[in-house]
Amino acid sequence: MARVVLQQITKTFQNQKVVKGLNLVIPDGSFTVLVGPSGCGKSTTLRMIAGLETATDGEIFIGSQSVNALPPGKRDVAMVFQNYALYPTMNVYDNIAYGLRNRGTSKKDCDVLVKEIAEIVGLADFLKRKPSQLSGGQRQRVALARAMVKKPKVFLMDEPLSNLDAKLRNQMRVELTSLHKQLGSTFIYVTHDQVEAMTMGDQIVVMSDGNIMQVAAPMDLYQEPENLFVAQFIGSPPMNIVPAEGRSDQLWGFRPEKAVLLPASVSPVSAEEMWTAKGQIVSREILGSDTLFHVETEKGRVIVKTETEEIGQYGSNVTVTVAKPHVYIFDRVSGKKVGRLAERGQVSALAGGVN
Amino acid sequence: MRKAATAHELPDTGQVRAQAASRPTSRPDMMTRLRPYLYLTPAMICFILFFFYPIGSIIYLSFQDWSLINLEAMEWVGLQNYTELVADQEFQQVLTNTLVFTFATVGISLAISFLLALWLNKKAKMYGIIQATVFSPHIISFVSVSMLWMWLMDPQFGLLNAVLEAVGLPGYTWLTDPSSALLSLILVNVWKGVGYNTLIFIAGLQSIPGDIYEAAALDRSPWWRTLTRITIPMLSPTMFFLFIINMISSSHAFDTIAIMTQGGPINSSNMLVYYIYEQGMDYYNGGFAAAASVILLLIVGVLTALYFLFMSKRVHYR
Missing domain, CATH: 3.40.50.300 (P-loop containing nucleotide triphosphate hydrolases)
Known part of the structure; x- marks a missing residue:
């Protein structure tokens, strides 16, 4: 040894x-x-x-x-x-x-x-x-x-x-x-x-x-x-990366299993504590215990991993929601993680960017 | 009205089998059985015509007393040609020369080639140039090689004696001395054969996976054990192949003898193929030539069979 x-x-x-x-x-x-x-x-x-x-x-x-x-x-x-x-x-x-x-x-x-x-x-x-x-x-x-x-x-x-x-x-x-x-x-x-x-x-x-x-x-x-x-290499499917809202120097990311799919007609309960995006299901992969939904949203294509396959069919209009503590912030140039959306230290960084 | 069966309406296979079984020898069955032989016929005709017929002919002719200039005077003499050949001292010497030449050429050539291959099995450009240089004698004809070496071995103007004299050694009568003529022929044949053998050995060495040597390095294997336990066993199919083809080609040496020594002096460098040529073409002794040919065939056949018998177990095929 x-x-x-x-x-x-x-x-x-x-x-x-x-x-x-x-x-x-x-x-x-x-x-x-x-x-x-x-x-x-x-x-x-x-x-x-x-x-x-x-x-x-x-x-x-x-x-x-x-x-x-x-x-x-x-x-x-x-x-x-x-x-x-x-x-x-x-x-x-x-x-x-x-x-x-x-x-x-x-x-x-x-x-x-x-x-x-x-x-x-x-x-x-x-x-x-x-x-x-x-x-x-x-x-x-x-x-x-x-x-x-x-x-x-x-x-x-x-x-x-x-x-x-x-x-x-x-x-x-x-x-x-x-x-x-x-x-x-x-x-x-x-x-x-x-x-x-x-x-x-x-x-x-x-x-x-x-x-x-x-x-x-x-x-x-x-x-x-x-x-x-690392965020995109580790994890299957990899972390979703979307443009940061109001900050062109940042990217946001969240794990597919941390996202929740809601029918488009339903509004998120606490929208202010959530990252949300409206979109349409473009494909679905049933893995047995889980299902992967590929959703084309207004903020880019994302993958959502859920335990149920009943939530949506191909072409359904949905809302993707992620609790802000699960959203990571990365520097667009260096790729380094800056923090999480809901962390106290990031509030100032997000000023004016997040509703 | 019943429709005739089309290709798409195949009858029940069980029914077809039953019908086929009820026919004792149907035409398609015969064709099926004959087809492989028909396919093989052209190749077999060539094989019989160009291999079996000449071998059979030479065996038949070896039991006759005949001459190329009077083929009609052929006479059945049974084993007389063989008994006379075996008792003939000149033939005995030819046989000894052939065996010495074959084993010495093969042994020395393979040993040098193997060592050269070990040295040249590297990726640098320099080794590629040396490989090409070593291989070049193989592409030169035996006639040119013989002429070149006759000049090199010339007692008065040759390069070899010039070098020997330059370092204070006496010159040598390479091709005109009975004690050195055979040795000189061995030297020439080794020189010509080394390039080809080296190339094949290098190809064999390069087919050994590099990670096996890495595993050996991690196992603290000393170089000599890596050579004897890994390289040589893994190269054994290449060695086996080279041994067989070198032995066959060496025992059939002709060109160098015909050009450089004509079997002399005093029969000291004469070998079987040249002896056969002499008997048939110079002395018009067809029966002797045919009998000597059969003996050569037997020697090569027996040596190859013995080698297969004793060495093939040691050959490792991956």
Whole structure:
């Protein structure tokens, strides 16, 4: 177990900066998820921690030791790759044992450790098989076993579930979280899937264009996004963004589930405490437990998530209302969150803008 | 009035099956059975005409005493050509030369190619230029290569001796000394073959996923273990392929011998294909030439079969 610290980490590929001076502390024993769209630099960051890429600038600490000059094998980290990267010519046993043998573990100890770990991940009956004879889920377990058997200080995982089908992915998500609790090691997990990030991580690092946009716990990230990027990246469907009323330098945003749909004929009870917009339902997505209504309003198109599908049909005229405490204010230029509509501090900012 | 069934009004399939079953051998069934063979016939005719017939002919001719200048005087002699060949010291030497040449050429060429491929399997522009340079001998004809090396190996005006003399070593009679003629031919064939083999090895190396090496680096795998446990096993299909085609082409060496040494001096660089040519075209001994051809076919066949038998288990196909 160890904490990982990144200090001003930069990576440049052919004069193009893909990671731009990251500062990040990954606490000891945490499950930290690096999440962001493709090309945001999350995998490069992970690979720099692993030692598979050299940082152009900055320093990486694992525990108290600077690891910039250490080769991957000496950093005491283990990595699970997106394509598992199993050794195709070796059987499951040798795949798991390979790292141990290179560390000088005796054959006898090696045997005990491999069999122990194979039992934990449910591979005891498959030790003689080659990776090509295993299913995707079993290969994933071999990759995990290979990482676990070395008992590393830090586990690095680069989109390890992306090659699995939806059902197996859900199952593995649960297994990985319980494995983390069981081992208590530091896990650094890279994904572009915000559902994976929200369900697995206890610290989420949202990245965009080589920068960290926000570091927070899942619910903090959801409820208190620091900027427009995080507000729109985290949450499905994303936050609705509408023009601020009376302020051209601001944008307002609200979560689809915080909005309420009313028939056009009904007036909101306390209209002054609400953001309201009249519009027409242009499409409807029934998700089972919830329904998404796409509403074309006078203030732009918004999505409303409700528990009932009865409220409106395609073409119905409706009023969208959102309680002001649920409306976030963002700076239009910097994208940073300024506050919420109903917060006392924002009253002056809204003067003349809101009725 | 009953309407005739159209294509859209298909009868019940059960009824059709019952009708079909009641007919002992219907015409469509016969056609269905014959169709694959009919499709294969043109290819089979070519195959029989250009592969089986020549092989069959050469086996038949190897049991005859005949000459190219008097084909009518062909006489059945049974195994006599074979018994005489096997007892012939010249043939024994030719056979030994062929085996030495084949294994030395294949072994040295593959070893050098593999090492070159490991070195050249990088992305920098310089390595691309070296790759092209190494490959260039492959596109030159054997005749040109032979002429070039005859000049390089010339005892008086050749570059090789000039270099040797420049560093204080005595010159060498490369092609005119019985002890070095075969070695010289091996050198030329290795030089010509290395480029092609290197290119195929590089293609094989590039097909190994990079993340496997990254996993090995995280597993603290030392370079030699990465080479023996990961690279070589994953390259085994390429090695297997190269071994077979190199062995076949080396055992069929002709051009370099015909141009550079004519099998001499004192038969020291003579090999099976050139020997067959000599027997058939120079000495008009068709029976001997045919028998030697069959022996060559057997040697290559047996070596390939043995290699498949013992080595194919070690080949890893992904």
